[in-house]
Amino acid sequence: MQAEEKMTYEKWPAAPEKSTLEAKNKFLGFWLFLGGETTLFASLFATYLALKDKVPSADAALAKDLFDLPLTFVATMLLLTSSLTSVYAMYHMKNFAFKKMMVWLGLTVLLGLGFLGTEVYEFSHYVHTYKHTFTSSAFGSAFYTLVGFHGAHVAFGLCWILSLMIRNSKRGLSLYNAPKFYVASLYWHFIDVVWVFIFTVVYLMGMVG
Amino acid sequence: MSTIAQKKGFGGTIWDFLTTVDHKKIAILYLIAGGFFFVVGGLEAVFIRVQLAVPNNDFVSAGAFNQIITMHGTTMIFLAAMPLLFAFMNAVMPLQIGARDVAFPFVNALGFWLFFFGGIFLNLSWFLGGAPDAGWTSYASLAIHSKGHGVDFYVLGLQIAGLGTLIGGINFLVTIINMRAPGMTYMRMPLFTWSTFVASAMILFAFPPLTVGLTLMMFDRLFGANFFEVAMGGNTVIWEHLFWIFGHPEVYILILPAFGIFSEIFAIFSRKRLFGYSSMVFATVLIGFLGFMVWAHHMFTTGLGPVANAIFAVATMAIGVPTGIKIFNWLFTMWGGSVKFTTPMYYAFGFIPSFVCGGVTGIMVATAAADYQYHDTYFVVAHFHYVIVGGVVLAILAATHLWWPKMFGTMLNETLGKITFWFFFIGFHLTFFIQHFLGLWGMPRRVFTYLPGQGFDFSNLISSVGAAFMSIGVLVLLYNIIMTSVKNVKVGNDPWGDGRTLEWSIPSPPPFYNFKQLPLVRGLDAFWLEKMAGKKGMTPAEPLGDIHMPNASFIPFMISLGLFIAAFGAMYHKNHAWGLPVIILGLLVTFGSMFLRSVKDDHGFHIHKEDLVEDNEKGAKA
Amino acid sequence: MKRLAKWRLLPLFAILALVLSGCRGENFVSALRPAGEVADMQFGLMKLSTYVMIGVILVVMIIFVIIFFRFRRRDDKDETIPKQVEGSHTLEIIWTAIPILLLLILAVPTVSATFRLADVSPMDKKNSDALVINVRSHLYWWDFEYPDQKLVTSQELVVPTNERVYFNLKSLDVKHSFWIPAAGGKLDTNTDNINKFWLEFDDKRSNEAGNLFYGKCAELCGPSHALMDFKVKAISRDKFDAWVTAMQDIKEPQKAQSDLAVQGQDIFNKSCIGCHAVTPENKMPETARMAPNLTNFGDRARIAGILDHNKEKLKQWISNPETYKPGNEMTGKYGELSDQELDAVAEYLMGLKVQE
Numbered sequence A: 001m002q003a004e005e006k007m008t009y010e011k012w013p014a015a016p017e018k019s020t021l022e023a024k025n026k027f028l029g030f031w032l033f034l035g036g037e038t039t040l041f042a043s044l045f046a047t048y049l050a051l052k053d054k055v056p057s058a059d060a061a062l063a064k065d066l067f068d069l070p071l072t073f074v075a076t077m078l079l080l081t082s083s084l085t086s087v088y089a090m091y092h093m094k095n096f097a098f099k100k101m102m103v104w105l106g107l108t109v110l111l112g113l114g115f116l117g118t119e120v121y122e123f124s125h126y127v128h129t130y131k132h133t134f135t136s137s138a139f140g141s142a143f144y145t146l147v148g149f150h151g152a153h154v155a156f157g158l159c160w161i162l163s164l165m166i167r168n169s170k171r172g173l174s175l176y177n178a179p180k181f182y183v184a185s186l187y188w189h190f191i192d193v194v195w196v197f198i199f200t201v202v203y204l205m206g207m208v209g
Numbered sequence B: 001m002s003t004i005a006q007k008k009g010f011g012g013t014i015w016d017f018l019t020t021v022d023h024k025k026i027a028i029l030y031l032i033a034g035g036f037f038f039v040v041g042g043l044e045a046v047f048i049r050v051q052l053a054v055p056n057n058d059f060v061s062a063g064a065f066n067q068i069i070t071m072h073g074t075t076m077i078f079l080a081a082m083p084l085l086f087a088f089m090n091a092v093m094p095l096q097i098g099a100r101d102v103a104f105p106f107v108n109a110l111g112f113w114l115f116f117f118g119g120i121f122l123n124l125s126w127f128l129g130g131a132p133d134a135g136w137t138s139y140a141s142l143a144i145h146s147k148g149h150g151v152d153f154y155v156l157g158l159q160i161a162g163l164g165t166l167i168g169g170i171n172f173l174v175t176i177i178n179m180r181a182p183g184m185t186y187m188r189m190p191l192f193t194w195s196t197f198v199a200s201a202m203i204l205f206a207f208p209p210l211t212v213g214l215t216l217m218m219f220d221r222l223f224g225a226n227f228f229e230v231a232m233g234g235n236t237v238i239w240e241h242l243f244w245i246f247g248h249p250e251v252y253i254l255i256l257p258a259f260g261i262f263s264e265i266f267a268i269f270s271r272k273r274l275f276g277y278s279s280m281v282f283a284t285v286l287i288g289f290l291g292f293m294v295w296a297h298h299m300f301t302t303g304l305g306p307v308a309n310a311i312f313a314v315a316t317m318a319i320g321v322p323t324g325i326k327i328f329n330w331l332f333t334m335w336g337g338s339v340k341f342t343t344p345m346y347y348a349f350g351f352i353p354s355f356v357c358g359g360v361t362g363i364m365v366a367t368a369a370a371d372y373q374y375h376d377t378y379f380v381v382a383h384f385h386y387v388i389v390g391g392v393v394l395a396i397l398a399a400t401h402l403w404w405p406k407m408f409g410t411m412l413n414e415t416l417g418k419i420t421f422w423f424f425f426i427g428f429h430l431t432f433f434i435q436h437f438l439g440l441w442g443m444p445r446r447v448f449t450y451l452p453g454q455g456f457d458f459s460n461l462i463s464s465v466g467a468a469f470m471s472i473g474v475l476v477l478l479y480n481i482i483m484t485s486v487k488n489v490k491v492g493n494d495p496w497g498d499g500r501t502l503e504w505s506i507p508s509p510p511p512f513y514n515f516k517q518l519p520l521v522r523g524l525d526a527f528w529l530e531k532m533a534g535k536k537g538m539t540p541a542e543p544l545g546d547i548h549m550p551n552a553s554f555i556p557f558m559i560s561l562g563l564f565i566a567a568f569g570a571m572y573h574k575n576h577a578w579g580l581p582v583i584i585l586g587l588l589v590t591f592g593s594m595f596l597r598s599v600k601d602d603h604g605f606h607i608h609k610e611d612l613v614e615d616n617e618k619g620a621k622a
Numbered sequence C: 001m002k003r004l005a006k007w008r009l010l011p012l013f014a015i016l017a018l019v020l021s022g023c024r025g026e027n028f029v030s031a032l033r034p035a036g037e038v039a040d041m042q043f044g045l046m047k048l049s050t051y052v053m054i055g056v057i058l059v060v061m062i063i064f065v066i067i068f069f070r071f072r073r074r075d076d077k078d079e080t081i082p083k084q085v086e087g088s089h090t091l092e093i094i095w096t097a098i099p100i101l102l103l104l105i106l107a108v109p110t111v112s113a114t115f116r117l118a119d120v121s122p123m124d125k126k127n128s129d130a131l132v133i134n135v136r137s138h139l140y141w142w143d144f145e146y147p148d149q150k151l152v153t154s155q156e157l158v159v160p161t162n163e164r165v166y167f168n169l170k171s172l173d174v175k176h177s178f179w180i181p182a183a184g185g186k187l188d189t190n191t192d193n194i195n196k197f198w199l200e201f202d203d204k205r206s207n208e209a210g211n212l213f214y215g216k217c218a219e220l221c222g223p224s225h226a227l228m229d230f231k232v233k234a235i236s237r238d239k240f241d242a243w244v245t246a247m248q249d250i251k252e253p254q255k256a257q258s259d260l261a262v263q264g265q266d267i268f269n270k271s272c273i274g275c276h277a278v279t280p281e282n283k284m285p286e287t288a289r290m291a292p293n294l295t296n297f298g299d300r301a302r303i304a305g306i307l308d309h310n311k312e313k314l315k316q317w318i319s320n321p322e323t324y325k326p327g328n329e330m331t332g333k334y335g336e337l338s339d340q341e342l343d344a345v346a347e348y349l350m351g352l353k354v355q356e
Helices: A022-049 A067-095 A100-130 A138-168 A180-209 B010-019 B023-052 B062-096 B105-127 B142-145 B152-180 B191-223 B237-270 B277-290 B295-302 B306-334 B343-366 B368-374 B378-407 B414-440 B457-487 B526-532 B555-572 B579-599 B609-621 C002-020 C038-070 C090-119 C203-208 C224-229 C237-248 C261-271 C311-319 C339-350
Strands: B547-549 B606-608 C133-139 C141-146 C149-156 C156-160 C163-169 C177-178 C183-187 C195-200 C212-217 C230-235
Touching: A022 A180, A022 B010, A022 B152, A022 B191, A022 B237, A022 B378, A022 C149, A067 A100, A067 B295, A100 A138, A100 A180, A138 B579, B010 B023, B010 B295, B023 B378, B023 B457, B062 B152, B062 B191, B062 B237, B062 B378, B062 C224, B062 C230, B105 B555, B142 B191, B152 B237, B152 B555, B191 B237, B191 B277, B191 B368, B191 B555, B191 C230, B237 B277, B237 B295, B237 B306, B237 B343, B237 C177, B277 C038, B295 B368, B295 C133, B306 B343, B306 B368, B306 C038, B306 C090, B343 B368, B343 B414, B343 B609, B343 C002, B343 C195, B368 B378, B368 B414, B368 C038, B368 C090, B378 B414, B457 C149, B579 B609, B579 C311, B609 C038, C002 C163, C038 C090, C038 C133, C038 C183, C133 C156, C133 C177, C133 C183, C141 C156, C149 C156, C156 C237, C163 C177, C163 C183, C183 C195, C183 C224, C195 C311, C203 C230, C203 C339, C261 C339, C311 C339
Parallel strands: C133 C163, C156 C230
Antiparallel strands: B547 B606, C133 C141, C141 C149, C163 C195, C177 C183, C177 C212, C212 C230
């Protein structure tokens, strides 16, 4: 099948994300890339666990002083829901329903923005209320690096999905851009999974002590 | 559109290489850049040996010596050995699996340019206030303590180069999984392809920890973080773990392709199929797997405790088993064969005793309790040079001779090749054998000098003489390359006469689309099987048709250039106001180029059937 | 070509012969001349692994040589195609099983030795009479504290023979590694934590080595990493006790004897005493001990761990330490001294002896 071909609902294949060789390559290559990303985050998690609560003086804030469950819970819900909406978007992509896909992707972006907003608020809260900064302690460096790396991934994912949406807004789905949408949503799920781990390892375990 | 016969001027050729996405041209770029850095790293090695030739020498100062050893190690591993292996992977692996290109030609080019700019960045340190001086391992306490910008060059340069390696690895993996010709099952893949596959998988999982380690150190040195500041709660042992979780697999990332190269050579020049092919594949995969389980044997003296040391000691010894399997399989490949001693075979033959020595000292350093004596002495220096030079470098030299005709269409001179071998081989043993004893006699590694009266003097002199021999060998090789290129005597598809795998079934150098028709693979050593069946070439697996090819692109160069610029900004932003704008500018170039790539559709082009037929006729006349 | 190939093995054999004939290095610094329990254990492991490995090398080399002579293609025009052998299960099982056995032979003593070398339980016991020494490494010098004896010395470690000596290791700037090759393997001095291990010095072999072993830093630590040597004086328990008493007797800085030395002491008290202590007690916290303790400087075997111990060298060292140990922390901490002043300080320092 040719990537440039003009598509109709009838011709649209069951797995549009991997119906050309290029798409198959992209699909597999991206999965492998996520494998590498997993080790990247694993290293960051290990570093965080090693440096958790390692502060220079007794009056510095520790994990159990910092974290606030309601706020983190809201952030988690926003991001989990955005994962769900991106699933819907891909469902419509597979059915060649371009408009619906765009709507769900738009929702995903909004939810992602909401998540980033809470994260920015959270960080500024730590900095101003607890003087817990990137440079204040090894704990601070490790915390902001791990959570910040994730946040940067979210921001990159948002830019990516947005630029895909804008670029393809006028021309609909094709076998050339379907894998691009698919891979972007794969990335988004990955970010979500990482957050589940951050929520557990950093926040829940942090609050327990 | 046929680009084959197109004539280009010098500028055109340069532009062609700057924008190429053809794996064969990228291979040549890797070969040139890697070869250049190999010579640079070799010069550094010569300086080291001159300084250590006699006690209390002052050829270079203590500070300069530390910069030289750091750059020697870093250059040889990241900028010479890896790219040179990447050159052969790029040149040969797609041909061996019967593919027209790699899975991501664009990413392939990007990988090269990232490596190239990272390497240039790292080496610019020599001219911008001093090179990194904390050793290639750059242990955190010393690296943080190191003044000037040397370590910043290390951290930023490796970050960029490492990114290139990582995406290169992903590219090879996808290529091997998705792009094999009809009939090329996994268990019919040549060993070099298999080792490329396993090494790429290791790159995928080994480089991210390095990236993290480098990032943490960058944050500490340039952005005020405290990962390794003990007073602020930091811990320097984290760096050791991250570095070696990368660093040990890295050794196998280097040696596995070397094993692959030798496996090809033994089979070709013994005229015999590889003995125990399936156990060779199994051993390769097993080594790749175990390679991730043993990193802490580099840290036996860090004080991890007897439990950790014992576990890692035993795990390390276990790697000896699959490696031993390989050695015996190679020996029995030759056994009963008709062994022709060509230059590549010289290297392969010389590799066996050299690598066995490196392997057994590897088992010796794995015995944790005794390693307390070996660790950080010249014994370890000798051991890893036996593995890396006796394994990887010999393989690279062998591959250079073996695949030179395939890459450039002309053969390196055999006599000069053998002269190179003898100088290099004798020099190598002269340099490094005695270093085992220096270490045991009490000489620590990374010392810029030693005091007389400790029994080190004469042996160090011998070692330095050996280095001179190796240098002569490399000079002869360079002369050989120049002479061969000047003469440029063209050769046919299978210049060694005994080629077994698919790359020998197509012209040297291959046309830019590699295979006019994808070949049908009937078994291991596909081309050999056809030859034995009395055929001249491969049976095509598809009718002659249009071939889809990717477009050349300048964007990979720009993406890499952007990071190169941003790295300068990051390095100087603390003391110079222009630092931050330069970071932003560089990142804008990078992300802008990525954005451009993303929004600009690139469907590639097609070579039409008629042009292919035309090429065919031209080929027939020539 | 055939003759050439035979020559190839000759240098290897020549070197091997040289080695076997007893080329074992100097007995005060070589790991191949063990002078104590730990080094003996490690030397034993080295020998065991070497024997096993030489066995492996021999097997490989025999097959290797046979191949070279039997299976060479003698005629380039030879077109015969050898039999294409797929493999051999029997052979493959053999060369998998035998290495596993060999490795087991090696692994058991390795694990056992690793645990024995890590056994520092007497350190933690209350009222134990085990000798404990706190080693603190600094950029290019070593500080040795004897906590139970309440004294501090530097650069020259003094230990009793024929008993286990326990060490607490830590670094106060960058990572170093504490190594006395003849007495046993090294252990890193980390900046993050204290590492513990033990060594033992055999009396007889210490005497043979002149009671003075070389110690080294084995972890790259900066420009003068190569010059971060220290010395170990291994003496009998009686002599050690006498040394401890003599050191403990020095409560006040020793009085200089000659006029020149008195002048030197004055200069020392003005320029040097801020960093260098000349009394051995460990009242100051370890981080405040900025430079080597010089209480028994006159008794030591080397200046700054590396230079011959005489007045001339000492003057040169004080006048320009940067030449001798690049990157050290002493350079620039005191004003320029005239020749006469140097002479006086050197005279004073050389006289700082606690024992005859």
